[in-house]
Amino acid sequence: VRVYICADIEGVAGVVSFQHLSPEGFEYQRAREWMTGEVAAAIAGARAGGATEIVVSDSHGNGQNLLLEKLPDDVTVVRSWPRPLEMMQGIEEGTFGAVLMVGHHAGHSDMDGSIAHTFTGAIMEVRLNGEPASETRLNAALSGHFGVPVTLVTGDEAYVRGAHDLLGDVEAVTTKWGYTDYCARTIMPAKSQALIRAAAEAGIRRAASLQPYRVSAPITLDIVFKQRMPAEVLAMLSIVERTAATAIRVNFRDMVEAMRFIVFVTNYNQNLR
Numbered sequence: 001v002r003v004y005i006c007a008d009i010e011g012v013a014g015v016v017s018f019q020h021l022s023p024e025g026f027e028y029q030r031a032r033e034w035m036t037g038e039v040a041a042a043i044a045g046a047r048a049g050g051a052t053e054i055v056v057s058d059s060h061g062n063g064q065n066l067l068l069e070k071l072p073d074d075v076t077v078v079r080s081w082p083r084p085l086e087m088m089q090g091i092e093e094g095t096f097g098a099v100l101m102v103g104h105h106a107g108h109s110d111m112d113g114s115i116a117h118t119f120t121g122a123i124m125e126v127r128l129n130g131e132p133a134s135e136t137r138l139n140a141a142l143s144g145h146f147g148v149p150v151t152l153v154t155g156d157e158a159y160v161r162g163a164h165d166l167l168g169d170v171e172a173v174t175t176k177w178g179y180t181d182y183c184a185r186t187i188m189p190a191k192s193q194a195l196i197r198a199a200a201e202a203g204i205r206r207a208a209s210l211q212p213y214r215v216s217a218p219i220t221l222d223i224v225f226k227q228r229m230p231a232e233v234l235a236m237l238s239i240v241e242r243t244a245a246t247a248i249r250v251n252f253r254d255m256v257e258a259m260r261f262i263v264f265v266t267n268y269n270q271n272l273r
């Protein structure tokens with residue numbers, strides 16, 4: 001079974017604040033080691049569960065967080081941006097049997113999430129067919145488009161709870177419990193890695209019995225921005241309907257089209273080079 005690992009950093013054990021999220025942070029170098037450790041644990045577990053090939057997407061920040069020399073030499077890693085399928089780039093190539101979501105976080109509208117948000121930059125909130133859509137919901141729907149089930153989710157307690165509501169009884173590891181958005185009680189990296197290794201293995205063994213998360217077409221995306229101008233300018237496009245001062249709605253044939261629109265919205269500016 002070919003396995004796809006989508007790696008983020010906000011849900012990694014030990015990660016609690018801005019200091020962990022980007023290279024300026026005083027503990028970022030530690031955080032990327034913890035992230036790499038959890039991904040390596042997921043790889044080891046997937047292997048034990050029968051994975052034959054593993055593709056990892058480094059899907060946080062600059063897309064260059066994972067310490068490559070600390071990963072086994074028989075995996076490949078998707079790095080940097082932009083990518084047509086955003087955090088799931090590569091899922092469209094060949095047939096995967098399982099998606100593992102390692103180090104993820106709740107969406108903007110989740111009251112209890114730890115470092116909860118939906119994308120960064122201009123976007124504040126996304127709704128998919130009328131329902132709030134976390135990054136995990138959008139990524140799971142994209143995986144479902146290609147017939148691939150999510151078999152493991154790891155992150156804070158609110159994230160895991162939301163993922164279970166969405167995806168059913170998938171394997172999960174709770175790495176921390178949020179008190180506020182930027183304060184959490186966390187388990188230790190060594191512990192999270194041991195738990196993730198075991199859960200990744202169990203998930204691969206169950207992959208054939210887990211259902212892909214499918215969203216019925218056509219796809220309607222509502223995007224709420226932090227400011228008015230992105231909505232005003234995007235509404236110049238005839239496919240875009242402005243539904244509020246800071247919000248737009250667009251219909252798509254499928255999740256691939258929808259995700260590519262999000263990539264456009266988050267990457268386009270006049271000074272691209």
Ligand SMILES: [Zn+2]
Pocket residue numbers: 008009010059060061
């Ligand atoms: Zn992230």
